[in-house]
Amino acid sequence: MADDLPLVLVLNGPNLNLLGTREPEIYGHETLDDIAEALEDRAAELGLRIDLRQSNHEGHLIDWLHEAQSRNAKAVILNAAGLTHTSVTLHDAIKAIRVPVVEVHLSNPHARETFRHKSFVSPVARGVIVGFGARGYMLALDAAATF
Numbered sequence: 001m002a003d004d005l006p007l008v009l010v011l012n013g014p015n016l017n018l019l020g021t022r023e024p025e026i027y028g029h030e031t032l033d034d035i036a037e038a039l040e041d042r043a044a045e046l047g048l049r050i051d052l053r054q055s056n057h058e059g060h061l062i063d064w065l066h067e068a069q070s071r072n073a074k075a076v077i078l079n080a081a082g083l084t085h086t087s088v089t090l091h092d093a094i095k096a097i098r099v100p101v102v103e104v105h106l107s108n109p110h111a112r113e114t115f116r117h118k119s120f121v122s123p124v125a126r127g128v129i130v131g132f133g134a135r136g137y138m139l140a141l142d143a144a145a146t147f
């Protein structure tokens with residue numbers, strides 16, 4: 001049964017609902033639905049199931065990190081978007097759970113404005129994948145399969 005397969009939550013933060021039309025020269029032309037579809041296919045090959053969500057609200061992301069723990073998820077793939085650079089509470093939530101978190105960014109924040117160089121997620125992430133566009137999510141899923 002698909003429901004028995006190890007679960008990977010794919011959590012996306014503010015403004016990522018606009019992928020495809022939002023600054024495509026930076027974030028590419030793929031929408032979050034395109035990414036979800038590609039991840040579903042890859043997850044099926046890897047014997048995993050994914051649950052992809054997006055919210056513009058910090059508290060939702062925190063609740064979902066807690067949920068990852070209570071559902072005994074295998075991993076969380078997290079693109080916290082702008083909250084990456086500001087959120088102590090996301091940092092704390094990741095620290096509070098045992099589920100490994102893979103931090104993903106479509107762009108390479110280190111090659112952009114200095115305010116994007118700081119990540120509150122990186123110090124508590126299992127690993128970090130940046131700068132490979134939508135493909136970064138697939139790389140993160142391949143990594144999660146090995147956990």
Ligand code: DQA
Nearest residue numbers: 079081082105106107109116
């Ligand atoms: C982002 C990078 C962040 O700096 C930015 O605020 C985003 C998207 C990325 O995927 O490249 O919203 O997380």
